[in-house]
Amino acid sequence: MDLIVRPLNRTLAVSPGANLLQLLREHNVPISYSCTAGRCGTCRCKVTRGHLLESGPEAQTFRVKEGQFALACMSVLTESCEIEVPEPDEIVIHPARVLKATVVAVEDMTHDIKRIVLRPARPLSFSPGQYAQLQFTPAHIRPYSMAGLASDEELEFHVRLVPGGRVSSYISSKVAVGHPVRVSGPLGTAYLREKHIGPMLCVAGGTGLAPILSIIRGAIRAGLVNPIYLYFGVRSPLDVYGENWLQDLAREYPNLSVQVIPASDATGLARRTGLVTDAIASDWGDGLKDFRAYLCGSPPMVEAASLLLEQRGIPPEHIYADAFYSSGT
Template sequence: MDVLIQPLQKIIQVEPGANLLDALRQAQVPMSYSCMAGRCGTCRCRVVDGDVLDSGGAQQNPLDGRDAYVLACQTFLTEPCTIEIPEPDEVVVHPARIVKATVQAVETLTHDIKRVVLKPAKPIEFSPGQYAQLQFTPEHVRPYSMAGLANDETLEFHVRVVPGGRVSGYIANALNPGDAVRVSGPLGTAYLRRRHEGPVLCVAGGTGLAPILSILRGAIANGLSNPTHLYVGARSPRDVYGLDWLEEIERRHRAFKLHVVVTAGGDPREHRAGLVTEAIEQDMGRLDGWRAYLCGSPPMVEAATVLARRKGIDAARIHADAFYTQPT
């Protein structure tokens, strides 16, 4: 049967019941993938027309309930259909790995944010902006975003300590240098797109700064000089962190502009007051042709996504990573 692949406008022949990712690979259609088990989300694509059998459960785009998103590795083709794959020129293939690592440092960044530095026994490949599953003990497992780059000697993570949080509490109170950690990944689709030549909007709330730092560091390492605006949102001045790192990025990236916005309690001479979405609304006109990376709490990410769409950023160029709190 025929399956039309957009935007390549390529028709591939497949047998009924074939796995979509296997069919794409056999037809030499460029497609990102990693874990092959439906966990990482890297092979996400859209069913434009026709029906498929999705063993992982169809994912609905929160901005358009009509669009059914599926994971190619978990999707089986049962009839002729049309599949839209994302950006065939930005394919990343990082085979999922489980790597042993040793805690090198646990540092305090703010009153409720810790920086965890791990020394992996073997390198782990990932794209800037992706995350990994960290297992500290069998009972303490949680995904966290890398803040550095794959060629760094260490892995860096930023952890917000949640009141009553089982994993973050363990990290804050029991984790010590020398402890063993199992790192699984990489995971996630909100990674740096290196071929984009237009302006970039980055929005980071809380420890959402970690993957944004990775993306910005990756852009500099790849020689990218796109005009880039970063809006950092925090609840209060004491929640702002990473300014030294961001000032270093400003020194190395001439087209980078930093905006720090605090919800309450800030000195107007030092911090802008309000919400990051309000600041973007005030500062920015139309954003057609831009690309956006949005990382932080689900309400912030959702509001920033809606704003970015309304200002003209194409949905396919909005890469979001919402951090869900797990209190137990």
């Protein structure tokens, strides 16, 4: 049977039962991957014809139909099919690692956001915009996005304290300088595409600013000159943080435009308010087709922004998003 790989237009002769990721690697087909265990999502591809069998992290096998996305590392070929691998020129490979790290700083950024800085025992390789799993104790594990770069000596994370949240409450009451942390990663597909030369739209909600900061810092480090438009949405002016970082980045990167938008503002200051999606809809018509978009925040915000940007002309494959879910916070 055959496997057709688009957009490379390659046809591979395969045997039933072959693992898709292993097969692609054996035939030197460029594809991103990291954990090889169905957790990071990096090796996602689209089935454009035929079917695959996919077993997720909980080993629940099901058939992926035409038009659905599948994780190559968890997929088995049972018949001839056709897949589409994303952006062959933007492949990233950071083999997943588990590192020991130590907390070196804990800072209050707002009334409910803390900045946690870790010093890992060994460097963690990742692309700007990715995240890692932090384990403070066997019972307190949670994914958080890096705000810095892999070249930094330290790892920076922003944590929102959720009332009653198991992990964030532990961080608030127990985590201090010297606390050991186990770091697993990298994870995520919303990483900076360095070969894209067009404009970039970045949308952050709350602590979703962390990976967006990483992406902007990565663009500067890579010497990019793309116009970057950042919309940073928060609940109120009390929830705004990192404006000094954004101002410094704008001075260093003249092509960066920053808008900080509280949903409401009772202070009377002359600041734009409302939803970030409404602001984007007001600022942009249907001329976004050459953009790449990076979204990070709550699932409702990410879903609404994704839908809007598709309507404004950005193809779904050029919208990169890792939503923040509240489970286990």
